[in-house]
Amino acid sequence: MFFFFSEKSYLCTNFQPQRAAIQPIETTMLIDKIDALLKEVSELQASNAAEIEQLRLKYLSKKGEINALMAEFRNVAADEKKTLGVKINELKQMAFAKINELKEQAETQETGSDDIDLTRTAYPYMLGTRHPLSIVKNEIIDIFHRMGFSLAEGPEIDDDLHIFTKLNFAADHPARDMQDTFFVRQSDDDVTKNVLLRSHTSNDQTQYMESHQPPIRVICPGRVYRNEAISARAHCFFHQVEGLYVDKNVSFTDLKQVLLTFAREFFGPDTKIRLRPSYFPFTEPSAEMDISCHICGGTGCGFCKHTGWVEILGCGMVDPNVLDACGIDSKVYSGYAFGMGVERITNLKYRVADLRMFSENDVRFLKEFEAAY
Numbered sequence: 001m002f003f004f005f006s007e008k009s010y011l012c013t014n015f016q017p018q019r020a021a022i023q024p025i026e027t028t029m030l031i032d033k034i035d036a037l038l039k040e041v042s043e044l045q046a047s048n049a050a051e052i053e054q055l056r057l058k059y060l061s062k063k064g065e066i067n068a069l070m071a072e073f074r075n076v077a078a079d080e081k082k083t084l085g086v087k088i089n090e091l092k093q094m095a096f097a098k099i100n101e102l103k104e105q106a107e108t109q110e111t112g113s114d115d116i117d118l119t120r121t122a123y124p125y126m127l128g129t130r131h132p133l134s135i136v137k138n139e140i141i142d143i144f145h146r147m148g149f150s151l152a153e154g155p156e157i158d159d160d161l162h163i164f165t166k167l168n169f170a171a172d173h174p175a176r177d178m179q180d181t182f183f184v185r186q187s188d189d190d191v192t193k194n195v196l197l198r199s200h201t202s203n204d205q206t207q208y209m210e211s212h213q214p215p216i217r218v219i220c221p222g223r224v225y226r227n228e229a230i231s232a233r234a235h236c237f238f239h240q241v242e243g244l245y246v247d248k249n250v251s252f253t254d255l256k257q258v259l260l261t262f263a264r265e266f267f268g269p270d271t272k273i274r275l276r277p278s279y280f281p282f283t284e285p286s287a288e289m290d291i292s293c294h295i296c297g298g299t300g301c302g303f304c305k306h307t308g309w310v311e312i313l314g315c316g317m318v319d320p321n322v323l324d325a326c327g328i329d330s331k332v333y334s335g336y337a338f339g340m341g342v343e344r345i346t347n348l349k350y351r352v353a354d355l356r357m358f359s360e361n362d363v364r365f366l367k368e369f370e371a372a373y
């Protein structure tokens with residue numbers, strides 16, 4: 001027997017619908033309606049926001065098609081509700097997705113349209129600046145580079161052997177004290193195996209000399225660490241630039257001339273230098289170098305504590321013990337070394353009142369140096 005599942009056949013008196021096998025007509029019609037709407041929604045088109053709003057009202061508003069379906073859904077037999085519910089949900093989600101898609105399309109079309117004003121001034125970009133310590137460090141490197149020094153960098157975490165022992169530090173030197181230095185690892189039986197945050201860049205000398213034979217002419221910038229209470233004038237880390245020159249017949253005169261050239265290049269051609277005798281375990285003789293105070297021109301001011309001179313570095317002739325400890329024959333070669341604090345030199349140039357400002361990352365401070373390089 002053939003019958004069409006139509007309203008008419010359903011109404012035939014001799015036709016007894018069997019609920020389990022055949023759906024009632026309301027359900028079937030509802031399914032057809034949902035299918036038709038699914039097709040319709042999947043093909044929706046709109047060219048502007050107003051049209052999209054119309055579509056939203058048509059399908060998704062309170063009085064829209066999908067809500068109307070919900071009203072019909074309430075009359076569906078309980079055992080059909082599940083399948084139909086899933087279908088209506090699918091339709092609803094598709095309508096949402098489609099309308100959102102149309103909105104996005106319209107927005108990108110709008111921004112891509114010809115109402116862009118190409119003559120308008122661009123939004124200002126925040127320009128980054130170089131850190132004042134980097135500016136000064138680069139300037140120092142540059143000056144020594146012109147005098148034939150090349151760049152060599154060593155480790156910030158190193159062993160006692162390279163930071164102290166090979167640099168001729170006595171076993172009981174205070175720099176080895178817990179109070180002064182940050183130790184990373186301490187060896188029970190052999191002090192030279194202690195590992196620490198270097199307290200000066202002079203370990204770059206031992207590291208470099210171990211793997212290079214003269215002529216050596218290097219400049220080594222880097223960060224160093226000391227166990228200091230942090231204040232406006234001291235910090236637990238700061239920066240140094242180390243210099244090392246080793247060759248045959250190197251004399252103190254060479255050292256003095258190189259340092260004078262540096263001081264004049266960096267602080268100006270009228271700068272004077274003076275060398276005061278001092279002591280470092282790794283140089284003999286040793287000296288500290290002052291420059292004439294370029295703030296008062298040497299007449300005396302608060303900055304130079306009314307002496308007319310400001311100390312900027314330590315230096316000296318490399319101690320023969322250091323050369324020998326690093327595998328360089330001290331009977332054939334001699335050399336000089338120096339080390340300067342980058343913060344100190346930056347302060348002389350830019351007069352930063354508080355050392356902590358260098359590591360606070362306050363952009364207002366950094367912006368002061370926008371024009372400095």
Ligand code: DAH
Nearest residue numbers: 200202314315316337338339
């Ligand atoms: N290492 C010294 C310090 O941290 C600075 C120094 C002095 C380095 C004399 C040198 C030098 O190379 O010859 O105070």
